[in-house]
Amino acid sequence: MKVAGLSTLPPGRRATFSERLGGPLLLLAAVALAIFLLLPLGALLLGAIRDDAGAFGLARFAEFAATPGMATAVWNTLWVALAVTAITVPLAFVYAYAIERACLPLRGLWRIIGLSALLGPSLVGAIAFIQWFGTQGVLKAWLGETSVYGPVGIVMATVYASFPHALMILVVALATADGRLYEAADALSASRWRKFVTVTLPGARYGLISAALVVFAYSVSEFGIPKVIGGNFQVLAVEIYVQVVGQHNFGRGAVVALLLLLPVLLAFVIDWHLQRRQQSGLTARAVPYRPRPDWRRDLPLLFYCLLLTTAMLGVLGMAAYTSLVRFWPYNLELSLDHYVYGLAEAGVLDAWLNSLRIAGLTALLGTPFVFFTAWLLEKGQGGPAGLRPLVRALAALPMGVPGLVLGIGYILFFNGPDNPLNGLYHTLTIMVIATIVHFYTPCHLTAVTALKGIDREFEAVSASLKVSPFVTLWRVTLPVCLPAVLEIARYLFINAMTTVSALVFLYSPETLPASVAILNLDEAGELGPAAAMATLIVLTSATISLLYSLVTHLLFRRHQAWRQGQR
Amino acid sequence: MNLKHIVRSLAVAGFALAAALPAHADKTVLNVYTALETDQLKAYQEAFNKSHPDIEIKWTRDSTGIITAKLLAEKAKPAADVIMGVAASSMVVFDREKMLQPYAPANLKALNPRFRSAGATPTWVGMDVWGAAICYNVAEMQKQGLPRIESWKDLLKPEFKGKIVMPNPNSSGTGFLDVTAWLQMFGEKAGWDYMDKLHENIAVYTHSGSKPCVMAGAGEFPVGIAFEYRANTVRAKGAPIDIIFPKEGLGWDMESIAIVKGTAKLEAAKKLSDWATTREANELYAKNFAVVAMPGIATRLKYVPADYEQRLVKNDFEWMGKNRDAILAEWQKRYSTKSEPKK
Numbered sequence: 001m002k003v004a005g006l007s008t009l010p011p012g013r014r015a016t017f018s019e020r021l022g023g024p025l026l027l028l029a030a031v032a033l034a035i036f037l038l039l040p041l042g043a044l045l046l047g048a049i050r051d052d053a054g055a056f057g058l059a060r061f062a063e064f065a066a067t068p069g070m071a072t073a074v075w076n077t078l079w080v081a082l083a084v085t086a087i088t089v090p091l092a093f094v095y096a097y098a099i100e101r102a103c104l105p106l107r108g109l110w111r112i113i114g115l116s117a118l119l120g121p122s123l124v125g126a127i128a129f130i131q132w133f134g135t136q137g138v139l140k141a142w143l144g145e146t147s148v149y150g151p152v153g154i155v156m157a158t159v160y161a162s163f164p165h166a167l168m169i170l171v172v173a174l175a176t177a178d179g180r181l182y183e184a185a186d187a188l189s190a191s192r193w194r195k196f197v198t199v200t201l202p203g204a205r206y207g208l209i210s211a212a213l214v215v216f217a218y219s220v221s222e223f224g225i226p227k228v229i230g231g232n233f234q235v236l237a238v239e240i241y242v243q244v245v246g247q248h249n250f251g252r253g254a255v256v257a258l259l260l261l262l263p264v265l266l267a268f269v270i271d272w273h274l275q276r277r278q279q280s281g282l283t284a285r286a287v288p289y290r291p292r293p294d295w296r297r298d299l300p301l302l303f304y305c306l307l308l309t310t311a312m313l314g315v316l317g318m319a320a321y322t323s324l325v326r327f328w329p330y331n332l333e334l335s336l337d338h339y340v341y342g343l344a345e346a347g348v349l350d351a352w353l354n355s356l357r358i359a360g361l362t363a364l365l366g367t368p369f370v371f372f373t374a375w376l377l378e379k380g381q382g383g384p385a386g387l388r389p390l391v392r393a394l395a396a397l398p399m400g401v402p403g404l405v406l407g408i409g410y411i412l413f414f415n416g417p418d419n420p421l422n423g424l425y426h427t428l429t430i431m432v433i434a435t436i437v438h439f440y441t442p443c444h445l446t447a448v449t450a451l452k453g454i455d456r457e458f459e460a461v462s463a464s465l466k467v468s469p470f471v472t473l474w475r476v477t478l479p480v481c482l483p484a485v486l487e488i489a490r491y492l493f494i495n496a497m498t499t500v501s502a503l504v505f506l507y508s509p510e511t512l513p514a515s516v517a518i519l520n521l522d523e524a525g526e527l528g529p530a531a532a533m534a535t536l537i538v539l540t541s542a543t544i545s546l547l548y549s550l551v552t553h554l555l556f557r558r559h560q561a562w563r564q565g566q567r
Numbered sequence: 568m569n570l571k572h573i574v575r576s577l578a579v580a581g582f583a584l585a586a587a588l589p590a591h592a593d594k595t596v597l598n599v600y601t602a603l604e605t606d607q608l609k610a611y612q613e614a615f616n617k618s619h620p621d622i623e624i625k626w627t628r629d630s631t632g633i634i635t636a637k638l639l640a641e642k643a644k645p646a647a648d649v650i651m652g653v654a655a656s657s658m659v660v661f662d663r664e665k666m667l668q669p670y671a672p673a674n675l676k677a678l679n680p681r682f683r684s685a686g687a688t689p690t691w692v693g694m695d696v697w698g699a700a701i702c703y704n705v706a707e708m709q710k711q712g713l714p715r716i717e718s719w720k721d722l723l724k725p726e727f728k729g730k731i732v733m734p735n736p737n738s739s740g741t742g743f744l745d746v747t748a749w750l751q752m753f754g755e756k757a758g759w760d761y762m763d764k765l766h767e768n769i770a771v772y773t774h775s776g777s778k779p780c781v782m783a784g785a786g787e788f789p790v791g792i793a794f795e796y797r798a799n800t801v802r803a804k805g806a807p808i809d810i811i812f813p814k815e816g817l818g819w820d821m822e823s824i825a826i827v828k829g830t831a832k833l834e835a836a837k838k839l840s841d842w843a844t845t846r847e848a849n850e851l852y853a854k855n856f857a858v859v860a861m862p863g864i865a866t867r868l869k870y871v872p873a874d875y876e877q878r879l880v881k882n883d884f885e886w887m888g889k890n891r892d893a894i895l896a897e898w899q900k901r902y903s904t905k906s907e908p909k910k
Contacts, residue, residue: 135787231771248640509627523774525781
């Protein structure tokens with residue numbers, strides 16, 4: 001950390017023009033992040049504490065508290081999120097354990113299927129669970145007398161949608177362990193259970209907490225799922241939508257958005273603190289733990305993986321099946337009617353093209369911005385004191401801001417009549433910017449990790465050879481970091497393709513994205529076309545992911561051959 | 568594959584994406600706010616553009632309640648030029664807020680005089696009537712042994728507990744016309760009493776007026792309180808539903824058109840308003856609705872009875888518009904807070 005700001009210049013040489021450019025450029029990036037992240041959040045805060053007459057006060061909060069049903073909505077949001085966390089994290093933990101700590105065949109396959117929910121919008125799960133467990137569902141009997149429209153449906157669909165997020169964190173947490181601890185435990189003839197409780201769990205505790213916080217935050221801020229499958233069950237995220245889109249009550253929307261922002265932000269601050277403490281987990285002398293085949297452990301875990309992957313494929317499969325059935329549940333003939341008449345003829349297919357455009361632009365513009373900013377932060381120099389910590393904080397903040405909250409902030413800020421950026425409102429550009437900001441943190445972390453992996457000697461050497469740092473960036477740093485850059489592009493593309501939350505407030509009739517179109521189709525009761533659109537999105541994301549694997553594969557062969565030793 | 572190639576192909580992809588953005592020709596763009604069904608918009612727009620290729624309609628579509636809220640919220644700086652296919656009861660609200668530009672469309676005299684606002688020059692003109700209908704899934708009726716439905720009161724039978732879907736009047740114009748019809752038919756107190764009991768049987772309140780019938784058609788919930796256009800289309804698609812017109816009478820509202828006061832595109836707005844009152848337009852409405860503004864246009868929807876017009880309740884738009892806020896607030900207070908889904 002400390003090194004970042006220090007000069008790499010040989011003593012006694014003055015910085016050249018291009019070296020001095022780093023500071024101002026980083027400042028520019030900070031200004032951009034401030035305009036598109038801090039100011040909208042500020043507008044949100046102002047909107048919540050100012051009443052219609054413009055006077056400051058907590059009148060809106062009092063009004064909110066007095067609204068009948070709001071206490072119920074807060075309580076519902078909370079207990080559903082807790083239930084989702086309590087179910088998702090153990091499910092994902094065992095799954096990650098099976099992938100990382102057992103000797104299962106087809107390990108890569110389990111991993112891919114485990115992450116498959118990321119390919120589609122969260123609504124895919126909601127639609128599929130309606131089809132499986134709704135009144136006409138094959139598995140309706142499993143729910144007994146309880147209706148799927150309500151908390152049961154919300155919890156099921158949210159568990160499905162948040163599972164890969166928890167899985168990614170837990171796989172990393174379980175990937176490394178000190179083998180010596182297990183050897184010591186074996187030497188003390190500790191039981192299997194004892195080893196698990198005293199060695200494995202403590203080793204993964206930060207990952208567990210982190211996964212729990214991420215899932216909790218996801219559930220609190222998820223809005224598409226309760227909208228589609230929630231029936232009359234009130235939750236805060238939907239309440240924001242009703243206030244802002246349904247009743248155009250932006251002030252009330254801002255209050256609810258703040259209520260949503262606080263727990264999520266808190267969760268991420270806690271997580272961030274824990275992450276910092278985690279650093280000293282593994283020492284240099286640690287021996288990587290390698291699991292040995294053991295059928296008594298592997299067989300049940302294999303069975304578990306089979307069970308979960310069947311369920312997950314069942315969800316995706318049901319969405320695809322729904323999109324192909326002619327008239328559920330009375331005419332189960334397969335046809336492309338929903339694609340042809342429900343989407344193309346009805347003019348909704350444009351939404352898919354819009355989404356492609358948004359996702360393409362988000363990846364094309366977001367990736368260079370994220371990477372260049374991270375490079376300026378890590379490898380550049382100059383700029384006013386305090387600039388670097390500020391940029392780091394700005395880059396970390398989006399993780400703690402739910403998309404819905406960001407979306408309302410954008411309306412309040414950019415729709416203000418006095419705002420010179422008012423022209424951006426309702427354009428494709430603002431949707432692209434909102435998406436980049438919304439998913440900024442993970443991209444930034446990927447870029448920083450890749451950059452930190454490169455020795456600062458490169459910069460020092462090129463500086464003493466009087467080569468411009470930009471040339472070094474282009475010739476050395478960028479090629480070396482190419483896998484990370486591609487990973488960022490893929491991440492931005494897929495998330496832009498599937499996200500609903502921020503965009504639902506920002507689209508205009510011409511820029512309607514596919515994920516929001518699903519929501520509108522569902523609202524009209526058109527579940528078939530909605531499923532068709534969802535399937536299209538999943539296919540698009542899957543294609544991009546495949547393309548990404550192909551390109552990285554080729555790259556590793558051609559460009560990254562030097563990594564072979566490390567891998 | 569080297570870095571330059573990748574950058575180059577990415578750039579090419581980017582330009583291709585940018586080029587794919589729709590090009591705008593030199594046309595007058597008219598912002599039209601509407602609550603018409605998505606599947607109706609296309610036909611109206613194509614017919615209008617045949618005679619007025621120089622005007623491009625940009626639709627902003629949402630359900631009646633949401634469009635009404637949007638227009639009211641934008642009152643100070645309206646984004647809409649024309650409001651088309653929005654409930655007369657909402658038009659009355661806009662009129663009271665002085666948001667509408669009085670204009671007598673060319674064909675006004677040819678229309679049934681009931682299809683216009685009062686006053687010398689109307690502020691809004693009706694297009695067609697849309698009214699209540701119940702979609703009842705007969706396949707599920709037999710399977711679950713449910714009783715027949717002939718009247719609104721039949722919906723209160725305990726057998727229907729958790730089997731009925733209806734639109735939320737706060738967002739759906741169809742929901743609002745049901746609620747106002749019950750209040751006008753049964754009287755204020757008896758009307759709310761009726762809804763209290765009905766609430767016990769409702770499984771889900773939806774945001775759109777179409778969804779209840781679609782759900783009934785799919786057997787998700789056997790009874791959907793909807794409107795005749797959607798009932799007719801769902802039935803025509805082959806759903807096993809009966810369309811029921813309760814004998815007490817049917818709530819209804821009028822889809823209508825108005826010009827927003829202060830629009831910069833008044834000429835184009837007038838042209839759309841003129842077109843909306845032509846015989847051609849009325850014939851298009853007649854494909855979707857049983858009762859249209861121009862008298863004498865044969866309108867037989869396959870699954871809607873010929874005497875449909877006689878079944879409509881007496882409706883007072885002024886009363887509906889004046890009490891809109893109060894009715895919706897009362898509804899919200901009574902039924903939206905009880906959030907537990909019923910079994």
